[in-house]
Amino acid sequence: MSDLARAVRFQNVHLAIVGLIAAVFIVGVFSSDRFVTVLNIANVQDQLVALALVALAQTVVILSGGIDLSFAGLLGLLSVLFATFAGSDPATFSAAYICILALGTAIGALTGGIVAFSGIHPLIVTLATSTIMAGAALLHTKQPSGSVPLFFEDIVYARFFGFLPWGTLFVIAAYVIVGFVLWRTRFGIRVYAIGDDERAATISGVPVRLTKVLIYALSGFIVALAAIYLVGRFGVGDPRAGIGFDLRSITPVIVGGTLLAGGRGGVLGTFLAVILLALLANVLNFLNVSNFYLWIVEGVIIVVAVSLFVVRARS
């Protein structure tokens, strides 16, 4: 298949998601007159920032044929540490900010190192590290605790024109940068190559182990950003902040057309899928459908999406 054909096919997936987003939006418009309000639109965006970031991290890992289930523990640990050390003035805040990003990256690199050099399945490695980090977070503090400077909360809650939070701009920037890195840099090409066929990549001279370390390090860096955002949004560091984010981060990646086996897909699909899922949750809320049914819908969406992609890939 030519590159062009491949690109067009993936645009079909994107088109389909955009169509679904439009459909959900229309349902939303009819469900309540509070749906298309500045406040609600900003709310939806606030809801999706953290998920968008962890899904972005997961996209890169899955593209390389791996999987990262350590987000629950990592988010919790980084959240409590950040809230503990952020203090109240810009100086301590900046120091904590940089340290948390560095720590997230280092933990990611360590995870990547274990995956790359031990040969243990990433699923087992990341589950184990997640458990360790969740335990460490709870040992540090059982209750949500700590604080962030007021100016940071002001930034997180600030909105341009009333409906555009900083978080959204931040997410878009992150997706554009990672998308650029994946499509236009040597590192990005290596990610796809490893995901497509690891042995072939090795034979072709791709430094597979180094690339894996970098992939998980990038994932850890992005998750650290999500942790900092969550602390800013809730005003405290919660050791349980990450619960559920490990599996929830996978849904948008898969719905967005990235194959779990790796090598196919990209960040645009993930981005659109995050919007779709956030909008769906919001509309179901307006329809007075309990969140419990959202789980059913989400499960069905995964199965339908995956079945469709598998059938397409075979034909």
Added chain:
Amino acid sequence: MMARLLGGTGTVRGRKTREILLLLAFLILIWGITTVLSPRFLSVKNITDILIQAAPLGFVVIGQMIVIVVRGLDLSVASIMATAAVLSIGVFDNTATAFVAALLLGALVGGVNGYLVSYRRVTPFLATLATMIVLQGIRFAYTKGAPSGSLPDTFRYLATGDVGGVPVILIVLIGVACVAHWMLERSVPGRQLLLYGDNPEAAHMSGLPAKRIVISAYVISGVLAAIAGLFLVGYVGIVDNWTGQGYELDSIAAAVIGGASLRGGKGSVIGALLAALILVSLFNIVVILGLSIEFQMVVKGALILLAAAVYIRRTRD
């Protein structure tokens, strides 16, 4: 004799025996350390308690291991445990009916998992993730988020009672384990599971009913998870929406520590059960040491990594 006991060299059975002896040695080491730390540990009652605590995980890990043998993964086991317990006990007053309903639900969900994996070619991870989420939704929609209903005395008895001093739950577990062991090691369907896991293409070409094999593995896992859910609510005494939370990951860890390979074709009932017992015994040490419960998680994670690393090293030799 000694060489045979230690499993000769190179044969599959020999490697398996060595792995099991290694696990056994590790278990004895843990129990030894615990006894040194707290002399009261080594009593029949305490050991029985640990065995009972480990039993629900034992059921789940046997199923999980069989799924892993066919190159699968079952993330839905914890959700099946809770949903089977909540729905069957909530809907049916009669204990026997509830029991059968729970098993049927487990089989049904396992069937769906197997269908998605074999016919729809959905990655096991995603198929079972999806059923996990759907079941969670159904369960919470049914209970409206609150834990439901009272527990019939019969379930309480099944989980905590005993026959002639031997706990019922252990009798059932040993029965299930014997059947599973015999099936995997000696019966035709069991060998088919292993052959399929070892090489699906070859299995397909040899005319094995590949799809039926995969589906049956998930059905077994679903049914065992349902049984585990009923026993667990019986043991705890409360029907909770989050019954069995964490069992999906613990069971995967135990299956892998017990010698199952995520690449399929390899697994042992005895190894899986020993590994489950090791995990539970380790939690026990943490409690006896007076460390906080959270410390268990750190220990568990480190242990899983260590075990996986040791195991990988050994298979590379």
